[in-house]
Amino acid sequence: xxxxxxxxxxxxxxxxxxxxxxxxxxxxxxxxxxxxxxxxxxxxxxxxxxxxxxxxxxxxxxxxxxxxxxxxxxxxxxxxxxxxxxxxxxxxxxxxxxxxxxxxxxxxxxxxxxxxx
Amino acid sequence: xxxxxxxxxxxxxxxxxxxxxxxxxxxxxxxxxxxxxxxxxxxxxxxxxxxxxxxxxxxxxxxxxxxxxxxxxxxxxxxxxxxxxxxxxxxxxxxxxxxxxxxxxxxxxxxxx
Numbered sequence: 723x724x725x726x727x728x729x730x731x732x733x734x735x736x737x738x739x740x741x742x743x744x745x746x747x748x749x750x751x752x753x754x755x756x757x758x759x760x761x762x763x764x765x766x767x768x769x770x771x772x773x774x775x776x777x778x779x780x781x782x783x784x785x786x787x788x789x790x791x792x793x794x795x796x797x798x799x800x801x802x803x804x805x806x807x808x809x810x811x812x813x814x815x816x817x818x819x820x821x822x823x824x825x826x827x828x829x830x831x832x833x834x835x836x837x838x839x
Numbered sequence: 840x841x842x843x844x845x846x847x848x849x850x851x852x853x854x855x856x857x858x859x860x861x862x863x864x865x866x867x868x869x870x871x872x873x874x875x876x877x878x879x880x881x882x883x884x885x886x887x888x889x890x891x892x893x894x895x896x897x898x899x900x901x902x903x904x905x906x907x908x909x910x911x912x913x914x915x916x917x918x919x920x921x922x923x924x925x926x927x928x929x930x931x932x933x934x935x936x937x938x939x940x941x942x943x944x945x946x947x948x949x950x951x952x
Contacts (some may be wrong), residue, residue, distance in 0.1 A: 732933075753939075757940070757941070757942075758899070760943060762848065763944060764943055764944040764945045765882065765927065765929075765941045765942040765945075766942070767939065767941065767942075769924070769938065770939045778939070780884060780939070781941070812881060812882070814882075816895070825870075825872065825884075825886075825887030826872075826887070827872075827884045827887070828874075828882075828884055828940065829873075830881040830882050830883070830928075831881065832880075832881055833881055
């Protein structure tokens with residue numbers, strides 16, 4: 723299994739440009755999430771999905787759109803990039819691991835470092 | 840909205856010293872998770888605590904969940920240079936058990952050899 727993959731690894735955009743950050747998982751996980759990580763602010767949830775066709779907003783959804791047409795893919799769209807969206811973006815997937823140590827364990831992708839000038 | 844506060848933000852220790860990071864919530868949590876992120880890497884799941892007063896150990900790491908399920912701690916005994924990184928706690932948003940997590944701000948641990 724490749725786990726959670728994200729492309730691209732690095733991206734530089736000009737203000738006003740649009741782009742899509744790709745995320746895919748091959749573990750058949752039902753839950754997928756997008757986070758942004760900024761210094762001193764931890765990981766903040768942007769959007770979330772509980773399955774194909776179902777998405778929900780997180781803490782900081784403004785300026786971002788998502789869709790989930792398949793279980794595997796969960797792309798994040800920036801419609802009109804702003805310098806405030808300069809950040810590291812992580813995609814994650816999770817499932818309910820049953821058993822003695824049951825947990826909704828999240829698996830993170832390697833991240834996309836985005837700079838908006 | 841729900842917040843999870845984590846302290847301290849930074850901790851610098853000498854190798855062999857102990858380290859503790861704390862998470863606090865104003866609301867009762869259904870569970871709490873802990874993650875580690877190495878410098879330049881991505882967060883990696885460490886453990887989930889569910890029960891009131893629960894204590895779990897992973898080698899030199901001890902995780903505790905408070906009796907009221909509003910706070911949690913991670914304690915590392917005798918730190919090593921391999922412990923370097925940022926440790927995050929995370930809790931599910933109300934009425935969510937899976938996936939939709941709120942993360943604390945993280946504690947960045949540096950270890951001097």
